[in-house]
Every structure is written in C-alpha cells, then in structure tokens.
Amino acid sequence: MTATSSRTPSTTDVDWWRSAVVYQVYVRSFADSNGDGVGDLRGIRERLPYLRDLGVDALWLTPFYRSPMIDGGYDVADYRDVDPIFGNLADFDEMITEAHALGLRLIVDVVPNHSSDAHPWFVEALAAAPGSAERERYMFHDGKGDNGELPPNDWESIFGGPAWTRVPDGQWYLHLFDPAQPDLNWRNPEVRAEFEDVLRFWLDRGVDGFRIDVAHGMIKQEGLPDVGRTSADGSPQIELLGRGRLPYFDQDEVHDIYRAWRPILDSYPGGRMAVAEAWAETPQRLARYIGPDELHQAFNFDFLDATWSADSFHKVIDTALAESTIVGAPTTWVLSNHDKHRHVTRYGDGPVGLRRARAAALLMLALPGCAYLYQGEELGLPEVLDLPDELRQDPAFLRTGQTRDGCRVPLPWSGELPPYGFGPAGCELSWLPAPTTWANLSVAAQTGDPASTLELYRAALRIRRSHPALVDGPTTDTGTDALAWLTTEPEVLAFSRAATPDAPALVCVVNFGDAPVRVADHGNLILASEPLDESSGQPMLPVDAAAWFERP
Incomplete structure (x- = not known):
C-alpha cells in the first residue's frame, strides 16, 4: 500500500x-x-x-x-x-x-x-592587481620567505595537500578544498x-x-x-x-x-x-x-x-x-x-x-x-x-x-x-x-x-506519518523527555514514545547482540525489519533486527 x-x-x-x-x-x-x-x-x-x-x-x-x-x-x-x-x-x-x-x-x-575558479569574480581577481577590490572578495595573501615563495601558513586542504595556490604575480589564494574552489572573504x-x-x-x-x-x-x-x-x-x-x-x-x-x-x-x-x-x-x-x-x-x-x-x-x-x-x-x-x-x-x-x-x-x-x-x-x-x-x-x-x-x-x-x-x-x-x-x-x-x-x-x-506517538507537532517535546528508555538485555536498545500518557505508545526495539531476544512484553507488532522467530512458542527478535510495537 x-x-x-x-x-x-x-x-x-x-x-x-x-x-x-x-x-x-x-x-x-x-x-x-x-x-x-x-x-x-x-x-x-x-x-x-x-x-x-x-x-x-x-x-x-x-x-x-x-x-x-x-x-x-x-x-x-x-x-x-x-x-x-x-x-x-x-x-x-x-x-x-x-x-x-x-x-x-x-x-x-x-x-x-567558496566559489568556482570559473566564477566571474575570481576571473576578475586573477586579472586584477594585489590589493585591488576584486581580490578582496577572496582570500589572497602574500607568502612567506625571502621572495614570498612559501605559503602564508600551514593550512591544509580537506581534499589533501596544501590549502594555498600561488598565482603568477606571486600572491597566494586560499582553497580549503580543491584549487578550483577558492575561498571567499566573508569579512567583505x-x-x-x-x-x-x-x-x-x-x-x-x-x-x-x-x-x-x-x-x-x-x-x-x-x-x-x-x-x-x-x-x-x-x-x-x-x-x-x-x-x-x-x-x-x-x-x-x-x-x-x-x-x-x-x-x-x-x-x-x-x-x-x-x-x-x-x-x-x-x-x-x-x-x-x-x-x-x-x-x-x-x-x-x-x-x-x-x-x-x-x-x-x-x-x-x-x-x-x-x-x-x-x-x-x-x-x-x-x-x-x-x-x-x-x-x-x-x-x-x-x-x-x-x-x-x-x-x-x-x-x-x-x-x-x-x-x-x-x-x-x-x-x-x-x-x-x-x-x-x-x-x-x-x-x-x-x-x-x-x-x-x-x-x-x-x-x-x-x-x-x-x-x-x-x-x-x-x-x-x-x-x-x-x-x-x-x-x-x-x-x-x-x-x-x-x-x-x-x-x-x-x-x-x-x-x-500516521501514528500519534510519532507525529511531532510544533509543541511536541523533542528533547531528553521525548522518549523513555526501557530496561533490556545487554546489546539491546528499546524505547517508547507516546504523545500523551493516555495515548497508545510506540515501542522500538533493536537487537545488536548475537542471539535472538524475547519481545512478547512490548505489545502488538506493527513492523519489523526481519520476521520474528516464533519457533520457541514466543516471539523472538532476531540478531541485527529492529521492530516496532504498539501498546496501550
């Protein structure tokens, strides 16, 4: 459906x-x-x-x-x-x-x-002189060393390598990502x-x-x-x-x-x-x-x-x-x-x-x-x-x-x-x-x-979208009181959510362990990521599985 x-x-x-x-x-x-x-x-x-x-x-x-x-x-x-x-x-x-x-x-x-180095602003910056208004839109700086041959600092690109590239007139521009992505100057x-x-x-x-x-x-x-x-x-x-x-x-x-x-x-x-x-x-x-x-x-x-x-x-x-x-x-x-x-x-x-x-x-x-x-x-x-x-x-x-x-x-x-x-x-x-x-x-x-x-x-x-316990409204608590943790076996997570104390609750159980766990006490099954095992006569949640239950 x-x-x-x-x-x-x-x-x-x-x-x-x-x-x-x-x-x-x-x-x-x-x-x-x-x-x-x-x-x-x-x-x-x-x-x-x-x-x-x-x-x-x-x-x-x-x-x-x-x-x-x-x-x-x-x-x-x-x-x-x-x-x-x-x-x-x-x-x-x-x-x-x-x-x-x-x-x-x-x-x-x-x-x-950052923008692309093909953005008109950066094209203008490369054509302009150091200290110009065009370069002030980006992070252009002089380098270190006797002739400015070293980058302005030790910053690294998120993509690997240095975060600075030198242009023909000797200045360097910052790019925290690829050299084709020059950083903009947000103080401008x-x-x-x-x-x-x-x-x-x-x-x-x-x-x-x-x-x-x-x-x-x-x-x-x-x-x-x-x-x-x-x-x-x-x-x-x-x-x-x-x-x-x-x-x-x-x-x-x-x-x-x-x-x-x-x-x-x-x-x-x-x-x-x-x-x-x-x-x-x-x-x-x-x-x-x-x-x-x-x-x-x-x-x-x-x-x-x-x-x-x-x-x-x-x-x-x-x-x-x-x-x-x-x-x-x-x-x-x-x-x-x-x-x-x-x-x-x-x-x-x-x-x-x-x-x-x-x-x-x-x-x-x-x-x-x-x-x-x-x-x-x-x-x-x-x-x-x-x-x-x-x-x-x-x-x-x-x-x-x-x-x-x-x-x-x-x-x-x-x-x-x-x-x-x-x-x-x-x-x-x-x-x-x-x-x-x-x-x-x-x-x-x-x-x-x-x-x-x-x-x-x-x-x-x-x-x-439809269950009252999961429909968060503008005033619904979504902080630390938004769910109640339930006592479970080790390597099992279980919590309940309810819109009001009198409304039906939804219980979510996740089995992170290495053996099936008993879930008969959690209510009526609504949905499960894997079929429950009932070979023992009672419903068991399999390993690496989760299920939703509803209880009054």
Whole structure:
C-alpha cells in the first residue's frame, strides 16, 4: 500500500521541518530524462510521484548551478542559473511547481564558503592587481620567505595537500578544498550582500529551505595563524574536524552571518528553513548554530558515525536529545549522504550489512525530530567499491586516493541490465557504471515485495506519518523527555514514545547482540525489519533486527 493523495504544502505550517523526512537527491545520479547519462531536473520531475508514494515530506537537491563540475557542482560559477547538463531555470520552475502540487517541499544547496575558479569574480581577481577590490572578495595573501615563495601558513586542504595556490604575480589564494574552489572573504560586505541576494533569488522561486554547505567555514581567524600540525609530520589537520579547534573553522563571527540570514527566511511565508552542514569541537558549540535568530537545524553526524553497538547508538541519541533541549529545536538524524560510504557497507556489507541497515532505518525513523534519507538507501544499495580509477571523478581521489564516487552511482529503476532504467528506454549511458548485480535492487524489482527494503521504508514512513506517538507537532517535546528508555538485555536498545500518557505508545526495539531476544512484553507488532522467530512458542527478535510495537 502506498499513499496516493496530494498533500499540497500549507503556507501556515511553519513548523513542518521539525519532524519532516527529507530525501536527498544527488542530482546527477537520480534520473536522466534526455539520455546523456547524467541525471537532470526533468528526470527529477518525472520521478516525483515515486517520492510522494515513498512517503517523504521534502527533497533536498545537491547543487545544480552552472559549474565546471570539478567537485560535482560544489564549485559554483553562477549561483543564479542552472547548469545546462541539468536543464534550465524553466525546468526548475516546472519541477518545484509539480513538487508542491504533490505535497513535497524543496530544499536546495547553497555553497557560500567558496566559489568556482570559473566564477566571474575570481576571473576578475586573477586579472586584477594585489590589493585591488576584486581580490578582496577572496582570500589572497602574500607568502612567506625571502621572495614570498612559501605559503602564508600551514593550512591544509580537506581534499589533501596544501590549502594555498600561488598565482603568477606571486600572491597566494586560499582553497580549503580543491584549487578550483577558492575561498571567499566573508569579512567583505560585498560578499555578504551577494549571498543575501542569492537567497532571495531562490526564495522568490519558491524553495522551502537551504542546506548550507560548509556552514562552519566562512570566517577565518584574524592573522591566519598556523595550526601547528600537518600531514607531513603524521598529524593531518582533518583529524581535528569536529574534535578540536581549527583557525579556519567554527569562528565566532560566522554566527553574525546567520543572524543576518534568518530575517530573510522569516520574511517569506510557509516556514522557510535552513539546515547547516557544520562541524564543531563540542556539542555546545554546534548548538550555537541553531536558534530563533540563526538556523533551524544542523546535521547530527555523530549518528552517522555511530558504530554497530547498543552502547554507541545509546550515547549518540542521548547526546543529540540533550542538545535539542539546549536549543529548543529538534535534532536531525542521518545514516548516509553523498560524502560517506553507504551504511549497508559501513555495517559489514553483504547480507549482514543489509540486515543492520534495515534495522537502523527503523531505529532512526522512530526517533523524535527530522530524518534525512540519502537516495538509494530505501533500496538497500551498498557502496560500489570497485569502480575503475579512470572513471572516478571525485577530486579527493586525485589528491589523497580517498573517494566518494561509490555512493554516487546512479539509481537502479528497472530492468535486468545496467543502467537499470536510469535514462530513457533503450539508453545505455550512465556517468558512473552500476554493478551488474543490482537488478534485484531496482525500484521495479522491489515494488510489491513485502520482504524488500523499499517496502519496509514505505511501511515505516506511512506509520511515521500516521501514528500519534510519532507525529511531532510544533509543541511536541523533542528533547531528553521525548522518549523513555526501557530496561533490556545487554546489546539491546528499546524505547517508547507516546504523545500523551493516555495515548497508545510506540515501542522500538533493536537487537545488536548475537542471539535472538524475547519481545512478547512490548505489545502488538506493527513492523519489523526481519520476521520474528516464533519457533520457541514466543516471539523472538532476531540478531541485527529492529521492530516496532504498539501498546496501550
């Protein structure tokens, strides 16, 4: 059973984001409408009914702006236009109109830390002299050494190697990512005004929110001090990300930017929101990004990084709910995204990884707050680990050997052979090749199969939307009192949620152990990631499985 009725977003439902399920669309890998092997906006539009029937509330699009595509579109050359490989602005307008008609909201990526080196501003900066207004839009600095032949400091790129590149006149420019992604100077009022206008441009076109890329990175510490550790001495700076202070991340002044953005969002109807991709050294510093005068949400990457154990997930959930209490806003939950190996593979790959991924999905979707799904996780897709090196396009692979391409392989929609209906009928093009073993993982193959991962997600999302214990309203507690932990055997997590003391409760049980566990006392079974074992005369939850129960 799938939902089929339209549910046009209400302009008065300003708190929709508090408990939404948001589906991340990696645009170039979702659906190809014209047969060139690259996903596009028309392809997304054609597949919107699939997302409605899946049961999500919103979709988040990765960058589709004009770009040389050095970093999959996160190197933006024009923030107000669509790259021709994805379509045009008319395609965008038609897509968002259709999404809203189907009851789906739309979140788009904004990339404010850096632009492309093909952006007109950077082209002008290279042509201008040191100290010019054009160079003040970026982070140009003189080097060290007798002739400025050394970088201004020891900062490293997130993609590996130095974070500075020298230009012919001798100055250096900062790029915390690829050299094709020069960092903007956010102490320049012109940069701030430009991005405020970019936000309004897309808000005027009807977008419901923004995912802010590298939201912690726009302000660099005055004086550009050395970090004092480098990959050359065996201590890569990236190891401090989310664990320690870096002079180029999470500076206090970054919050001034979001305090200027929030009134812009609030000036539009319908609960326009923003979610930060932010890393900070403590939960308290991360919480500062969220609040009535800043952003609505920040991604909870600790949940994604949790190891497969009851203790790990218990600690992560408790910490996240405590943070929610601090800021008065619900947390976000995410298991995979376009930058990480898919969780089927992280949890062990093969049948074990898939069982655990299905269980993790029920755990996540039973928690209070907002859940973000990454395209293909509802199909149980694994990471593709054997892509030929010559086909990889991730700039991090070229600099460090690490790659994110394996989670970006185009989705399998139907058919027996790659690319499994990714493009029009008969099209064999796909910008990355899908494995020959994915026929049974396609949308068509899994639809209607009650044992499939797709139908498990559809059922879970249908229950999440309708069960009173899981429907978070604008005043619903989503902090530390939002769920009650239950006493269980070691390596088992169980908690209950209830809207009121008199309402039916939903109990979620996850078995992380190495033996089945008795679940007869938890109520009536609603949904399980694996069939319960009743061979002993009483229901037992298998290893690496989760189940939802209802009790009065």
